[in-house]
Amino acid sequence: MLVKEMMRRPVTVVSAEATIGEAYQLLQDRGFRHLPVVDRGRLVGVLTDRDLRLATSSLCQHPRPAGDPVSAVMSSPPLTADPLDPVEDAARIMREHKIGCLPVVDGMELVGILTGMDLLDALMILTGVTKPSSRLEVALADRPGELARLTAFLAERHVNIHSILTYPSPEAVRTVLRVDSNQIRPLADELRQAEFEVLWPIQKPWQH
């Protein structure tokens, strides 16, 4: 999944000479938390609602008046993403720097913006929860071909997989699937018969 698939566009921007009062109004009216700041068409910073609130708070020693320029309080220089970056790379940059968005730049052109909310959308799509589905969890041995054996098993039964995630645990490779089926209990029984270790659904205590 690439940044260009999840980013928002077109982007609403604010000019570096705009006043923080104007920027505040824009954030309020549009329900945004992040505004890329441009100077003569070039991206020069990002203004967040937090930047604004901190700079103007009555708790500050010298709260900034509404007439000050945006350039005085914005975060600069901005970290950016490329539309062709994988979303997980964008996520890592945002996490490492504890920031809420990345303007997306193609060459010199600002083409979109990726926020933490867009990453949550990505997580939902990647985990398959946006469609009616059931969750199946299987522990696979850590060796080539195990995942293929599992997916082939599902393919034979014409079960469509919405998403598949694997992650290492000390004992095995935990594999979580979201499948387009209301019938995962019978499916889990068949998987057990084929000697897969199914972590969910677990067997009922009274099941024979």
Place this chain on the structure above:
Amino acid sequence: MAALIYRPEYAGYDFGPEHPFTPARLAMLLDLIHTLGHATSPIAAPPATREEILTIHDEAYVAMVEALDHGGSRPEAEQFGLGTPDNPIFPGMDLAARWLVGGTLHGARLLMEGAETRVLQLGGGLHHAQKNRAAGFCMYNDLAVAIRAMVRHGWRVAYLDIDLHHGDGVQSLFYDSDQVLTISLHETGHYLYPGTGHIQELGAGTARGLSVNIPLEPFTESESYLEAFDAVVPRALEWFSPHVLVVQAGADAHFADPLGDLALTTQAFQALYGRILDLAADHTQGRALFTLGGGYEAQVVARVWTILYLTLMDLPIPERLPDAWLDRWRDLLGPEVGRTLHDPVPAYPELPGREERNRRNGDVVARLVDSLFRYWM
């Protein structure tokens, strides 16, 4: 006394011998009711028309069902949820599904005309069907079509869903309607199909607070289930003051159901039906429309829904299952069936972790009630 709606044509809604949603469940149920000495004289409702289906479903989706019905396969079918292991394509499926919708809709009509106050539709309950796709064995949403008709009649409708699975189709179709309260009790969607029905799904716009979800831990037992029901449902109905109650009475929350993990007994179902009738008496002048729903263990659904039938008809509930019925259905019933209508006590070996499960259910209910109160005030 309830009016009974049923047609032999309901058996046509059949996804084939390997599929759990089999019409044999209905045949077995009716035979048990008859063998217990109760002659039924069901009302024969007409099938829903195409126009009636279109009060809920998209034209493109209905056109796809009709096209597949006439034979041949289409690559786009799966985009509409059709031709999957859950919703296989079969000849005659459009009309088969319209018979079921017609029955539920007819039940709504009888209530609106004032001809009946209590109706049992022995079929339908296809709560997963969405505006533009089939889902979870459900092609057309009979419940939603009936609810829509009652809303157009000027009624506020309370929908109560006790199926094992979240009533996602009905919920999403009325998510922003302030004329419809939807309440669903179900096994948590963290694992189970369809994956929704969390306490945070509260409705949208003016209907905020009108979508109520009670997700329960896997292996929740009768006592904890009924506690959750009592903590939420009476208050919700009291507050909403509906004209009518529509009940999806799926039986798959039973402990022996092969698709789920809730652990209700027949005794719990009987207690639930009693509570629901009391609530209808208190809040809707008794007006209630019941449909069937999920339930995939033959020997269970016949017993549970017979108890539903007897309760709604104000008939006594016997203990013995008739030998003749047991003999006739031996092959389908399997070795697990006993000789009584109710489950034995105890019905299953003790499940470890009960205290933890009950605590978690209690927490979920407390958080739900907490967030609902601010909209109900």
